Amino acid sequence: MTTGHGTDGVERRGLMFVLSSPSGAGKTTLSRLLIERMPGLRMSVSATTRAMRPGEVDGKDYLFVDKARFEQMITGDQLLEWATVFDNRYGTPRAPVEAALSAGQDVLFDIDWQGTQQLREKARADVVSVFILPPSASDLEKRLHSRAQDSDEVIRNRMSRASHEMSHWAEYDYIVINHDVDEAFAEVQSILKAERLKRERRTGLVGFVRSLQSQLQA
Ligand SMILES: Nc1ncnc2c1ncn2[C@@H]1O[C@H](COP(=O)(O)OP(=O)(O)OP(=O)(O)O)[C@@H](O)[C@H]1O
Ligand SMILES: Nc1nc2c(ncn2[C@@H]2O[C@H](COP(=O)(O)O)[C@@H](O)[C@H]2O)c(=O)[nH]1
Numbered sequence: 001m002t003t004g005h006g007t008d009g010v011e012r013r014g015l016m017f018v019l020s021s022p023s024g025a026g027k028t029t030l031s032r033l034l035i036e037r038m039p040g041l042r043m044s045v046s047a048t049t050r051a052m053r054p055g056e057v058d059g060k061d062y063l064f065v066d067k068a069r070f071e072q073m074i075t076g077d078q079l080l081e082w083a084t085v086f087d088n089r090y091g092t093p094r095a096p097v098e099a100a101l102s103a104g105q106d107v108l109f110d111i112d113w114q115g116t117q118q119l120r121e122k123a124r125a126d127v128v129s130v131f132i133l134p135p136s137a138s139d140l141e142k143r144l145h146s147r148a149q150d151s152d153e154v155i156r157n158r159m160s161r162a163s164h165e166m167s168h169w170a171e172y173d174y175i176v177i178n179h180d181v182d183e184a185f186a187e188v189q190s191i192l193k194a195e196r197l198k199r200e201r202r203t204g205l206v207g208f209v210r211s212l213q214s215q216l217q218a
Helices: 027-037 067-075 094-102 113-126 137-147 152-166 181-196 205-217
Strands: 016-020 041-043 079-085 088-093 106-110 127-133 174-177
Touching: 016 027, 016 113, 016 181, 027 041, 027 106, 027 181, 067 079, 067 088, 079 094, 079 113, 088 094, 088 113, 094 106, 106 113, 113 127, 127 181, 137 152, 174 181
Parallel strands: 016 106, 016 127, 041 106, 127 174
Antiparallel strands: 079 088
């Protein structure tokens, strides 16, 4: 993997920034804000076999594919990770992620705990994971209804699986409780900013410090 430059001009390895949560806790909302407001961050657009929701755009929100195409993507090793979630298949196309990291960008993932486990197995040092919790079960249910994009049956199904999803919270590096979007965004943004400054991924620091030392000796 090649490296990019941080805002201070020092080279560093790109990171994979993962958001997971029970359905409806706010990952998509926070992801959109991060992409709008954090330069150098690219969204990983997943492939899925689920039906398109009203307002979703193919190629932007997801790559909507049929089951046969998804199967081909698996057998062709085109997915970095994949999982079955709520009876549909979801997966991360490998090529765009590798291209973004190679260009020195960070990549944002909105994926479930199964996908996060697979990314960690492949690249532990480069994965930063955040689990988003809702403030309460009733808020979670309200949010699923207020999104107004899923049937009552789909919402019941997602609520019934929320507890199992949440049982994976302790596998994550950071936990954010999404009471208020602006506050939750500020917390997630602080995590990304701090992780970008981690010494281990700042490959240009050795040269930078050497150059400072040689200036001091001159
Ligand atoms: N802090 C918040 N307070 C109130 N409503 C919120 C908050 N955060 C998100 N929402 C709303 O809750 C709904 C669900 O949010 P969102 O779609 O971001 O969840 P998600 O975690 O991405 O869900 P899924 O896993 O199903 O894709 C949306 O209508 C969103 O506007
Ligand atoms: N393992 C993966 N999980 C993914 C991926 N893309 C999305 N997801 C997760 O699926 C559920 C449902 O999403 P929805 O858009 O149908 O509401 C949610 O938890 C997502 O995080 C993926 O590529 N891999």
